[in-house]
Amino acid sequence: MTTEQAVGRVMEYVTRDRLATAICGVVDIPSPTGAEARVAEWIVDHLIANGVTARLQPLDDRQANAVGTLAGGDGPSTLLYAPLDTFTTGDPAYDVPSATLAMRPDMLPRATLHGDLVQGLGAGNPKGHAACVIVAMEALAADGIELPGDVIGGFGAGGMPSFAIEGGRQNTGHGVGAGFLLERGFTTDYGVIAKPGWNVSHEEVGLVWLDVLVPGIHTYAGSRHRLPYRNAVALAGEVAGHLEDWLEEYAVRHEHGTMRPQGIVSSINGGSERLAASSPALVRLRLDLRITTAQTPAGVTREVRAEVERLGAKLGAELRVEQVAAVPASHTSPGEPIVRAAVAAWEAVAGERHVPILANSGATDANILRMRGVPTARVGMPKVPATPTGEPPDFTAGMNLADLREMRRLVEILVRTVLLVEGL
Incomplete structure (x- = not known):
């Protein structure tokens, strides 16, 4: 049987109903970072009901991975992976006003179908991609095709760049589920991660989170004219504005390979709402800097510290920098079989030559x-170009929209990659 015949046979099982059932099933269950157990349980039950051996892999009582397994031959094993947690939570207590001034339908964990468009929290990223892995596993199982090696469907908790939302274990984000999956019995020869982007990527930026500590003088509003006065909030605004400008230059200066590492000042924390009559002794600015494979978290921390020290000398303030989180960047050689298989699969489905997308962050x-x-290798769906009402999607809407037709194309890429990897 040729590869084309095998793919054609498997894809007969990839129906619109299967795709809609999978994506609606995962979107309808809230899964903010640290609370993915319920959706993982649904995936396990759904895979088992469709002929895939599956199990739950708990990290604690609220967080869990789901794992599906298809036995294959003696060839290389492949992990098809997607995370499960959403960038926002679907709960206005957390999302307003940090992510929106008012909750919208697309921000709720409730899937709605508009023709081929699926709208709901995480429908595009990550749950639509997880649904594609689910359906790929189902279709391979339903066809019963002889696989080159074992195929693992991994659905990971804690994939978002996030600290714990409230209480419990603190290490609930930054890829904790992916690490646990591999550590506890599911390390494979190769991996494919399904995440947004109509392209095959072989490298990813990492990240460093840094806090810039801005000192001031704690004093009373009524004594501003009589006592030494320096408001850390006002000073922090100057520091934030400088860093935002500097981060634009940082990205260009550190561009490497397919990566252009961006950075932002993401939050400000300081002062007392209870004591609005006083100025704070300290304000904390949090930064996210993306880093390339030519950089290290420690090196970037030193670079930011040096820039902040220069700024502090100019402003006459003792500014400090602390590292609070780091995930290094990573690279897989484009010559690796998994990357070549994914590229060949993408080209067969897209009907055009693959050209890497640059300036990724x-x-x-x-x-x-x-x-x-x-x-x-990383591969995913293109961004949905318009909302159900016809407007171009903003960042949040883009995360919360998926197209069933594009899902089918991604499933085919995953299936082709699994079948091609042994021969490359």
Whole structure:
């Protein structure tokens, strides 16, 4: 049987109903970072009901991975991976006003179909991609095709760049589920992560989170004219504005390979709402800097510290920098079989020559997989160009929209990659 015949046979099982059932099933279950157990349980039950051996892999009582397994031959094993947690939570207590001034239908964990468009929290990223892995596993199982090696469907908790939302274990994000999956019995020869982008990526930026500590003088509003006065909030605004400008130059200066590492000042924390009559002794600015494979977290921390010290000398303030999180960037050689198989699969489905997209700055769990020794390719769906009402989607709407037709194409890429990897 040729590859084309095998793919054609498997894809007969990839129906619109299967795709809609999978994506609606995962979107309808809330899964903010640290609370993915319920959706993982649904995936396990759904895979088992469709002929895939599956199990739950708990990290604690609220967080869990789901794992599906298809036995294959003696060839290389392949992990098809997607995370499960959403960037926002679907709960206005957390999302307003940090992510939106008012909750919209697309921000809720409730899937709605508009023709071929699916709208709901995480429908595009990551749940639509997880649904594609689910359906790929189902279709391979339903066809019963002889696989080159074992195929693992991994659905990971804690994939978002996030600290714990509230209480419990603190290490709930930054790829904790992906690391646990591989550590506890599911390390494979190769990996494919399904995340947005109509392209095959072989490398990812990493990230460093840094806090810039801005000092001031704690004093009373009524004594501003009589006592020494320096408002850390006002000073922090100057520091933030400088860093935002500097980060634009940082990205260009550090461009490497397919990566252009961006950075932002993401939050400000300081002062007392209870004591609005006083100025704070300290304000904390948090930064996210993306880093390339030519950089290290420690090196970037030193670079930011040097820039902040120069700024502090100019402003006459003792500014300090602390590192609070780091995930290194990672690279898989384009010559690795998994990358060549994914590119060949993409070209067969897209009907055109693959050209890598440049200036990327999105980090995923691919970094965790590669750091644990699994050569990994990333492939995903293109961004949906318009909302159900016809407007161009903003960042949030883009995360929360998927197209069933594009899902089918991604499933075919995953299936082709699994069948091609042994021969490359």
